[in-house]
Amino acid sequence: MSKKAIILLSGGLDSATSLAIAKKEKYDCYALSVNYHQRHNYELVAAKNIANFFSVKDLKEVEIDLSWLQNSALTNKSLNIPENPSTGIPVTYVPARNTIMMSLAMAWAESIDCTNIFIGVNAVDYSGYPDCREEYIKSFQNMANLATKKAVEGDLIKIHTPLINLSKKEIIQKGVELGVDYSLTVSCYQVTSDGLACGKCDSCRLRKAGFKDAGLPDPTRYL
Amino acid sequence: MSKKAIILLSGGLDSATSLAIAKKEKYDCYALSVNYHQRHNYELVAAKNIANFFSVKDLKEVEIDLSWLQNSALTNKSLNIPENPSTGIPVTYVPARNTIMMSLAMAWAESIDCTNIFIGVNAVDYSGYPDCREEYIKSFQNMANLATKKAVEGDLIKIHTPLINLSKKEIIQKGVELGVDYSLTVSCYQVTSDGLACGKCDSCRLRKAGFKDAGLPDPTRYL
Numbered sequence: 001m002s003k004k005a006i007i008l009l010s011g012g013l014d015s016a017t018s019l020a021i022a023k024k025e026k027y028d029c030y031a032l033s034v035n036y037h038q039r040h041n042y043e044l045v046a047a048k049n050i051a052n053f054f055s056v057k058d059l060k061e062v063e064i065d066l067s068w069l070q071n072s073a074l075t076n077k078s079l080n081i082p083e084n085p086s087t088g089i090p091v092t093y094v095p096a097r098n099t100i101m102m103s104l105a106m107a108w109a110e111s112i113d114c115t116n117i118f119i120g121v122n123a124v125d126y127s128g129y130p131d132c133r134e135e136y137i138k139s140f141q142n143m144a145n146l147a148t149k150k151a152v153e154g155d156l157i158k159i160h161t162p163l164i165n166l167s168k169k170e171i172i173q174k175g176v177e178l179g180v181d182y183s184l185t186v187s188c189y190q191v192t193s194d195g196l197a198c199g200k201c202d203s204c205r206l207r208k209a210g211f212k213d214a215g216l217p218d219p220t221r222y223l
Numbered sequence: 224m225s226k227k228a229i230i231l232l233s234g235g236l237d238s239a240t241s242l243a244i245a246k247k248e249k250y251d252c253y254a255l256s257v258n259y260h261q262r263h264n265y266e267l268v269a270a271k272n273i274a275n276f277f278s279v280k281d282l283k284e285v286e287i288d289l290s291w292l293q294n295s296a297l298t299n300k301s302l303n304i305p306e307n308p309s310t311g312i313p314v315t316y317v318p319a320r321n322t323i324m325m326s327l328a329m330a331w332a333e334s335i336d337c338t339n340i341f342i343g344v345n346a347v348d349y350s351g352y353p354d355c356r357e358e359y360i361k362s363f364q365n366m367a368n369l370a371t372k373k374a375v376e377g378d379l380i381k382i383h384t385p386l387i388n389l390s391k392k393e394i395i396q397k398g399v400e401l402g403v404d405y406s407l408t409v410s411c412y413q414v415t416s417d418g419l420a421c422g423k424c425d426s427c428r429l430r431k432a433g434f435k436d437a438g439l440p441d442p443t444r445y446l
Contacts, residue, residue, distance in 0.1 A: 064287045064327075071334045089372045096330035099370050103326045104287075107319035111294045131370045139366040146359040147322050149312045149352075 004028045004114035005160070006105045007056070011046030011192040013207055014120035014163055017175035017187045019054055021162045022118045024178055031059045032108060034092075034101050036066040039074050039081075042195050046186040053184055062104055069095055074189060081190045089128045090202055092189055098131035102140055106157065110148050118160045125168035125206050134164050168210030176216060185218035196223045227251045227326045227337035228278070228383070235268030235410045236430055237343035237386055242277055244385045245341045247311035247401055254282040255331060257324050259289040259317075262297050262304075265418050269409040276407055285327055292318055297412060304413045306423040312351045313425055315412055321354035325363055329380065333371050341383045348391035348429050357387050391433030399439060406442035419446045 005027035007019045007136035022029050025148050033047040044061060051059040058076045064077050072094045073079035082090055098121070105117045121132040130136060141159045145151040163171050175182065187207045209216035228250035230242045246254050256270040267284060274282040289298050296302035296314045305313055321344070328340045344355040353359060364382045368374040386394050398405065410430045411420035420427050422445045434441035 043326050062287065064285065066330065068283065069330060069334045072343070089375075093372055094330075095333035095371060096326050096367075099326040099329060099366070100323070103322040106322060107289065107292060107317075110318035111292045130372060130375045136366070136369040139362075139369050143322070143359070143362040143366045144319075146356070146362050146409065147354045148318060152312075152353045155348055 003116065004030060005116035005118055006109045006114055007031045007102055007118045007160070008105055008120065009033050009047045009051060009059070009119075011043030011050065011185060012187045012209070013175070013182060013185045014048045014118070014171060016182070017171050017178070018118045018120035018162055018179050019050065019056070020175055020178040020180045022038060022160070023054055027116060029054065029056045030099070030108065030112065031056045032105050032112065033059065033061045034102075034104065035061055035063040036097070037075065040186070040189050040191045041192060042191045043186050045195065046184060049184045050192050053181060060108065064100065066094070070213070073094070079165050081198075081201050083198070085205070086200070092127060092202065093129050096131070097138075099140065102159070106144050106148060109157065110150050113150075115155050116160060117157065118162065120163050121161055122163040122166055122171065124166060125210065127202050127206075130177055131180060134161065137164070167213070168206050169213035172210045172214045172216060177216075183221075187220075192223065196221050198223055226339065227253060227335060228339035228341055229332045229337060230254045230341045231324055231328055231343070232256050232270045232274060232282070233343075234266030234273065234408060235343070235426075236405060236408045236433070237345060237394060238399070239273045239403050239405070239408045240394050241341045241343035241385055241402070242273065242279070243398055243401035243403045245383070246277055250339060252277065252279045253331065253335065253337065254279045255324070255328050255446050256282065256284045257327065258284055258286040259320070260298065262300055263412050263414045265414045265416060266409050268418065269407060272407045276404060283331065285420070287323065289317070294318070304421075304424050305420070308425070308428070312353070315350060315425065316352050319354070321359075322363065325367075325382070327366050329371060332380065336373075338373070338378050339383060340380065341385065343386050344384055345386040345389055345394065347389060348433065350425050350429075354414050357384065360384050360387070390436070390437035391429050394434045395437045395439060399437075406444075410443075415446065421442050421446055
C-alpha cells in the first residue's frame with residue numbers, strides 16, 4: 001500500500017522544503033493550506049503554485065476567519081509588522097495557529113486512512129513561537145494519539161518535523177538539493193498582493209540571511 | 224479582576240449544563256460555537272438561545288466547512304444515522320472534532336487574557352468517542368500549555384470538564400438544580416430544521432434515558 005502524508009503547506013520556504021522531503025521519502029502527498037484571513041494572504045497563491053510544482057495528490061485550502069484575534073499583527077491589520085529585531089515573542093505570533101492547523105491535518109488524515117503529518121517547523125532560525133518547538137510537537141502527537149478512532153484502534157499518528165533542528169541555511173541547502181524552486185515561495189509577513197516581499201520583517205530577515213549564509217542567490221522578489 | 228472562561232457551547236444538553244456550572248462558579252462566560260456544516264445544524268440555533276438565556280458576555284460562532292470529512296455521518300449527509308444501539312465507535316464520530324474546537328477556544332482564550340476553558344464532555348453515558356475521555360483532555364491541556372505565549376510566560380490554561388464522571392441522569396439533575404431550561408437544548412443527530420428530534424439516534428436515546436432515570440419530564444420536542 002502506498003504511504004500517504006498530509007503536508008501543512010503555508011506557501012513559505014520551510015513548508016515547501018518539508019513537502020520536498022516528504023516527496024523524496026516516497027509519500028503520496030496531500031497538501032493542506034489554511035486561509036485564516038491572514039494579512040499576508042498571497043502565501044495562499046504561493047501554496048497553490050508549490051503544490052502544483054510538486055504534483056501533490058490533492059491540495060485542500062480550508063477557510064477559518066480568525067480576524068477576530070485582535071492581538072496578532074497577522075490577523076489584525078491595524079497592528080504594525082515590526083521591521084527591526086526585538087527580543088521576546090513578537091506581535092506576529094498567532095495564538096494556537098499550529099494547533100488549529102494540525103488539528104485540521106489530523107481530521108483529514110484520519111478521513112483518508114493516513115497516519116503521517118509533515119510540518120515545517122524549526123526552532124533554530126525562528127521567531128520564537130512556542131508552537132514551533134520540538135516539545136510542543138511531541139506533546140501534540142501524544143494528544144493526537146488519544147484523540148482519534150484510528151489511533152485508539154492502533155494506527156498511531158506520526159508528526160514529522162524534518163526541519164526541526166536545521167538552520168535556515170541548512171534548510172535552503174537541503175531544499176535546493178531536492179529541487180525546490182524557492183522563487184515560488186513567499187515568507188514576508190506583509191507581502192504585497194503581487195507577491196513582493198518587504199525585505200524588512202522578521203521573516204524576510206531570516207530568509208535573506210539564510211540565502212546569504214548558504215552562498216546561494218536569493219530569488220525573492222523584493223519591493 | 225473578574226475570572227473569564229471560554230465555554231464550548233454546542234447547543235446540546237451537556238454543554239448547556241457546563242455553561243450553567245461556569246456561571247455558578249462566577250466566571251464571565253464567553254461562549255464558542257462551531258458551525259462545521261454539521262448535519263444537525265439546528266444545534267447552532269439552540270446554542271444562540273442558550274447563550275441568551277444565560278446572558279453570556281459574548282457568543283462567537285466560528286465557521287469551518289468540514290463537509291469534506293466523508294467518513295462521518297455528521298459531515299457526510301449520504302451516510303445514515305444509526306437508529307439502533309451498536310458496539311464500537313459509531314459512524315457519528317467526527318475526526319478531531321474536539322481538538323479543532325478546543326484549539327479555537329485556546330486561540331480565543333489567549334486573545335482575551337483568559338486561561339479557563341469549559342467543555343461538557345463526559346465518558347459515562349456517551350457514544351464512545353475517544354476525544355471525550357479524561358486522558359485525552361489531560362493530554363490536550365499539557366499540549367496547550369506548551370503551545371501558547373501566555374502559557375510559556377506562566378499563565379497556564381486549565382481545561383474544565385465538570386461533567387466528566389457524571390451519568391446523564393446526574394448531569395440533568397445538576398442542570399435542573401442550576402436552572403437550565405433543557406427545552407432550549409437539542410441533542411438529536413438528525414434534528415429537523417424546526418428543532419424536532421428523531422427520538423431514535425444514539426444521542427436521543429442517551430438523552431431520553433437520562434430524563435427517565437432522573438424522574439423528570441423530558442422537554443424534548445420529538446417528531
